[in-house]
Every structure is written in C-alpha cells, then in structure tokens.
Amino acid sequence: MYMNYDPIAFTIEGFQSWKKVRDGKGCAFLSHMGKDSDSFHKNATIVYESKLQLKQFDGLHFKVVLLEVMMKALIQSILAFLVRVKKAIREEINDSKFCIIVDEARDESKKEQMAIVLRFVDKDGFIRERFFGLVHVSDTKASTLQKGIYSVLSNHNLDIQNIRGQGYVVQVICEVLMNIIDEGKSLQAGDADSAYESMTSYQFVFILHLMEELMENTNELCLALQSQSQDILNSMSLSSTKAFIQKLRDDGCDTLFAKVNSFCEACNIDIPDMNARYVGRGGRARHQQDDWAVQHYYQVDIFYAAIDSQLQELNNRFNEHAVELLILSSALDPSEISKCFKIDAICQLVEKFYPHDFADHEKLQLKKQLEFFEYDVVKDQEFKSISTISDLSQWLVRTKRSTRYPLVYRVIVLVLTLPVSTTTTERSFYAMRIVKTRLCN
Incomplete structure (x- = not known):
C-alpha cells in the first residue's frame, strides 16, 4: 500500500508540538516517558548516559594503561641494555688485573650511594676507566662500602684476587x-x-692571598690528577709540589704579610696592630683564655694551620709507600728510559710491590728480558717518539713486542692499573645529578 506522506515531516522541520497531542494527557510519548523518576524510559536514559561516560572513560583508561606498558617496556629495554654493557665490560677485563675507584655522595633524595669505576689495561694496551654501577648503601662505613663492592663484583664473576691498588x-x-x-x-x-x-676585613684579605699562594703551588698537581687520560706517572710533580708548599711554610710568611699589607693600603682597609693582644670574633676578650698577639694568630692559627692541613692531606693520600712506588715506576717512563734504563729499579719494583704477580723463576727471567728489551726496544727509532707509559703499552701491543717480552709488559700493565685520584667517579656523580633531579624524585 502506498502512503503519501507530507514532505514537512519530523526529519525536516521536526515536530514541535508533540506534547500537546490529546491536550497532553493521552500522548503516547508522555506515557512512555512516565512521570516517576524510576520509569523505564528514564532508567534506560540513565543507563545509556552511563555507558557513554564509561566509553569515554575506557578511552582515557586505555591511554593510561598503554602509557604504563610503554614505560615498563622502556625501563626493561634500558635495564637489558645496562646488562649488555656490563657484560661487555666484563669481557673487556677478562682475567686482567684491575683497580676499583670508589667515591660516595648523597643523591637528590638524600640517600647515600657510591659510584664504582673499574680501571684496567685492555688487550690493545689502552688504559680504560669504565663506570660499572651506582650502588645505594645504608651508610658510608668502610665495612658497608666493602660489602657493596664485593656484592657487585661477585654478581659479575670478577675475582677480587685480581684487584690492585695503592690504598688509599x-x-x-x-x-x-x-x-x-x-x-x-x-x-x-x-x-x-x-x-x-667581611670582605673588607684584614682577615679576609689575608686568607684570600694565602689561598692564592697555595693554589699556585698545587695547580700542576691538580691538573695532573684531573687529567682524563691519566697514568700514574703524571703525578710525579707530587714531590716538587710538596717541596714548594714546605718552602712556603718555612720562608713565605713575611712575604705574605707584606703583600697583604700593600693590598690593604691600596684598598683603604684597616691594618691591625700586630703586637696588640688578639681578641676573638665578637670582641669578648674577658672570656678568651688564650693570650697571644695578633701576629701570632695570623701566623700560627691561619698560615701554619692551612699549610699543615694541605701537607697532611698530601701525605695521607701519597704516603712514603706510594711515593716510593711512584719513584720506582718512573723507571718505565719513556723519557726516563731514554736517559738511563734502570733495570735494577724495575726489578726492585716487582720484588717490593708485586711479589705475588710473579713466580720466583719469573723474577729471575725478568732481568734477562729487560736486558733484551733495552737492546731491542729502547734503541728502536720509533721508541724515541713515545712520550708516556700509556703510549708505550699501546706501541708494544701494536708491534707484537708485548708477547715477545711478556714479563716486561706485565709490569707496565700493573703500573698503568694504579689510579691516583677519583676523578672518573666524580664525573659519574656529576652526570647522575643531571639525570636524577628533584623533578625525577
């Protein structure tokens, strides 16, 4: 049956007066909607709107879950990459002797942590310093740090018997x-x-000039210790540094006073009476038990105290044992070898500092190898272009002489393994501060 609908229908202009059908009383639409809040139509409307909201929520929830999955996958990828890096370092070390360089500090979350760097000579004769891990520790006691180090080494099958070092x-x-x-x-x-x-006081100016003198005397040693490509012989300026500081202590006080006084006069800074009684900060002389002159305070409590502290620090880090090791090791420095090849000094180095790295018969063979080494290597024209012991190590590997003179090469590797500072670990902490910030915590 064909029905002729009016073109003006619901789909074009709509039906605006549907609520007035049958005076709004018997309208089927109104009856369907119902007057009660829990009518079938209104409940269906609530269910539909809830499903619509749930659908929108599911979309957001899906994005959150996806982000979490991606982050977990990224973290797993990073951890897997770190495992491969450590495995590569472990294979690079192989059974070589190595040294552990450790430094500790607090991270941004105030947790104690230590950075571990392994120093060794690779199969090509190059010195390597590899950052091996950052370990959180409960405290910085020696026993705690040792436990953390041994745990890291054992997890990667690194034999602690191969550790070499000069103590610290x-x-x-x-x-x-x-x-x-x-x-x-x-x-x-x-x-x-x-x-x-504070800055226009005599005391500030005195300390400022004293620090300038100390830094001038320790600058070369500091540069050597901070060198990224560093072997132990770079620190041979140690002896001259200690001598200069000692000379400053013995003869430099009067000169320093003269410089400080001249500076204060030029800047209109008051110069105290050096013969007057010294009064501590705050001017409470009656509570001060010590009775000494102003000059005594500046000379003893500041000048001598600062220099003695610097000398003590150098002596602690470079004691007589370490200095002797440096002196004997210098016999392997190409510049020293060119002047005089000290075979006895090298043998003494092995006997005193590496007795467990050479069997008794190898110690006897070493001297003979050194004699052939002098004839074959030291007189080689290419040897004259070598300037450092690190370069010597690489050259010996490149020319296959490391296998021809294995005992001599072993001594060189042992010397190169020794560090003289914790520069690399400090660099690792600086790098970690870039990555681990307060925003990450």
Missing part, C-alpha cells in the same frame, strides 16, 4: 655590594652590608 677580583665586588647597600631593599642591604664588612 675583590674591589669590583665591593663596589657592587656598596651599590646594593645604598639602593637595595632592607633585607638585601643588610646581607650586602654583612658581606661587605
């Missing part, structure tokens, strides 16, 4: 401060005034 411009600033005092806010002016008072 003012006027411009013042002008800026004065400007802050004159123009700044009350809090800024107060801080600037306190800083200005």
